[in-house]
Amino acid sequence: MAENIAKSKPAWLEEAVFYEIYPQSYYDTNGDGIGDLPGIISKLDYIQSLGITGLWINPCFVSPFQDAGYDVADYYQVAPRYGTNDDLKRLFSEALQRGIRVLLDLVPGHTSIDHPWFKESCRPERNKYSDYYIWTDSVWKWEIPGYKVVSGFSQRNACYITNFFYSQPALNYGFACPDPNQPWQQPVDAAGPQQVRGELKNIMRYWLEMGASGFRVDMAGSLVKADPGLRETSKLWREIREWLDVEFPGACIISEWGNPSQAISAGFHMDFTLPFGMPGYTALLRKHYDAGPGSDPYGFSFFEAVGHGNILEFLDNYLYHYSLTQGKGLIAIPTGNHDINPRLSMGRSVNEIELIFLFLLSMPGVPFIYYGDEIGMRSFGNLPSKEGGYNRTGARTPMQWSNEMNAGFSTAENNKLYLPIDPDPHKPNVEQQENDPHSLLHRVQKLMAIRKAHPALQASARFEVLFAEAGRYPFVYKRSVDDEEILIALNPASSAVQAEIEVRAGNLPRTIYGPDGIFTLHNNHLKISMPGISGGIYQLKEA
Ligand code: NOJ
Ligand code: CA
Numbered sequence: 001m002a003e004n005i006a007k008s009k010p011a012w013l014e015e016a017v018f019y020e021i022y023p024q025s026y027y028d029t030n031g032d033g034i035g036d037l038p039g040i041i042s043k044l045d046y047i048q049s050l051g052i053t054g055l056w057i058n059p060c061f062v063s064p065f066q067d068a069g070y071d072v073a074d075y076y077q078v079a080p081r082y083g084t085n086d087d088l089k090r091l092f093s094e095a096l097q098r099g100i101r102v103l104l105d106l107v108p109g110h111t112s113i114d115h116p117w118f119k120e121s122c123r124p125e126r127n128k129y130s131d132y133y134i135w136t137d138s139v140w141k142w143e144i145p146g147y148k149v150v151s152g153f154s155q156r157n158a159c160y161i162t163n164f165f166y167s168q169p170a171l172n173y174g175f176a177c178p179d180p181n182q183p184w185q186q187p188v189d190a191a192g193p194q195q196v197r198g199e200l201k202n203i204m205r206y207w208l209e210m211g212a213s214g215f216r217v218d219m220a221g222s223l224v225k226a227d228p229g230l231r232e233t234s235k236l237w238r239e240i241r242e243w244l245d246v247e248f249p250g251a252c253i254i255s256e257w258g259n260p261s262q263a264i265s266a267g268f269h270m271d272f273t274l275p276f277g278m279p280g281y282t283a284l285l286r287k288h289y290d291a292g293p294g295s296d297p298y299g300f301s302f303f304e305a306v307g308h309g310n311i312l313e314f315l316d317n318y319l320y321h322y323s324l325t326q327g328k329g330l331i332a333i334p335t336g337n338h339d340i341n342p343r344l345s346m347g348r349s350v351n352e353i354e355l356i357f358l359f360l361l362s363m364p365g366v367p368f369i370y371y372g373d374e375i376g377m378r379s380f381g382n383l384p385s386k387e388g389g390y391n392r393t394g395a396r397t398p399m400q401w402s403n404e405m406n407a408g409f410s411t412a413e414n415n416k417l418y419l420p421i422d423p424d425p426h427k428p429n430v431e432q433q434e435n436d437p438h439s440l441l442h443r444v445q446k447l448m449a450i451r452k453a454h455p456a457l458q459a460s461a462r463f464e465v466l467f468a469e470a471g472r473y474p475f476v477y478k479r480s481v482d483d484e485e486i487l488i489a490l491n492p493a494s495s496a497v498q499a500e501i502e503v504r505a506g507n508l509p510r511t512i513y514g515p516d517g518i519f520t521l522h523n524n525h526l527k528i529s530m531p532g533i534s535g536g537i538y539q540l541k542e543a
Contacts, residue, residue, distance in 0.1 A: 033412035051448030071112035092211030101213035110163035122154030131192025214252035234266035241267030264329030283313035307493025334368035484543035509538035
């Protein structure tokens, strides 16, 4: 199985760099204060100029928006506030003309309480949808250990299990180990769970046939309940992957799982490193960010000028997953996403942010850039919650395009905007950064072009750590493919550092990006002396 999966990887992933768009905050074309699909289409030239080859659009389907669209009420219809299905179709084709593929956000684990399936399922009389959701057998048994249940919602004498908020009832994919004392727990091969599986394929087929290139899959590990080792959930996804490989071999699925070795053996092409699940993301990029129980504790991240981070807190775990997934699937490291507040830029200078892009764009796997991070947009800690955002809301504010009204996001009156615009008069915007050759935007563009020009920097080229020590800086690694070898050195700390590494090189490395003159050669050893807050990309061996 693993062999087949490795062979069927869509070739376009090799060079891919993705951009995540939260559609309500990207660009508003009809002045209602909410971003829309025609808005994304009209910004495709900008997205292309950045070097992006893939988009992930957060859910854009009919929804009451109690969780920003992660509560879908119709999987087959674009939400009117974003446009029409035809607009989405046009987005697929206009993007593809620019070499950009579009991934939709698939929410397989739950629907909205407004979904017609759920409304039918709520009815006390048995019907086609009775077993589409997970219902207990009595409205009065509302303490089910290990599950969140809602009681008294409908006339059906049962509680439903939710996957996230109360408004997101879990679809029924069955239980891997149903409790014999709880007969409402159905096995995965029961009729209801099998029908739901069929619905999932229908939804995927519908959008893939229309021109989508795949899906980012929400809470992909959440489907089958009571599933030790997520074995049945993994089986389900492998079945989907086998079907995709036959019917849509160019399509890609990327999971929100947070455990790449597990997700990739479950059939996903890629999995994200996230603040939850896979430890290390926070220790790498986010300072003073608490993602809740099980997440990294507060502390210093590696990319902080104070230089108190520890690269191994990220690297040990990364290498564990990397070695298990190499040749089989990819790990995606995002600059951030719509769930992570603060944004990358918070508390960091442009030079410091640049180093993070240098790192992300030279690592194996596929980088994801959260909209606005390429210009260093700020986030907010205390915005009132919008559409179930709560503390995430501050990282979802409108994209800043220019100095014009509403930062060029919308012509709507200020109080009609989806979320307020950053009030800082010096906030970054695209227009101003396009005109400034030293801007973060220009640096990101340059790094993107370098990744594109060098196969050794791309998704599945080899990765070898050359210098990484607990609590020390710099971090130095090598990427290579065929005969090309590239060395990346990073010192996010504000003080100068030195390191000695062993490489078989007759010459001094040639600078591709970053400061010159940081190397000296002693026999087979390269000595690196790096100024504070510096980093670069160097050619060890030409292809
Ligand atoms: C993960 C999504 O990224 C998040 O925004 C959403 O609230 C939950 N899944 C529930 O669907
Ligand atoms: Ca609009």
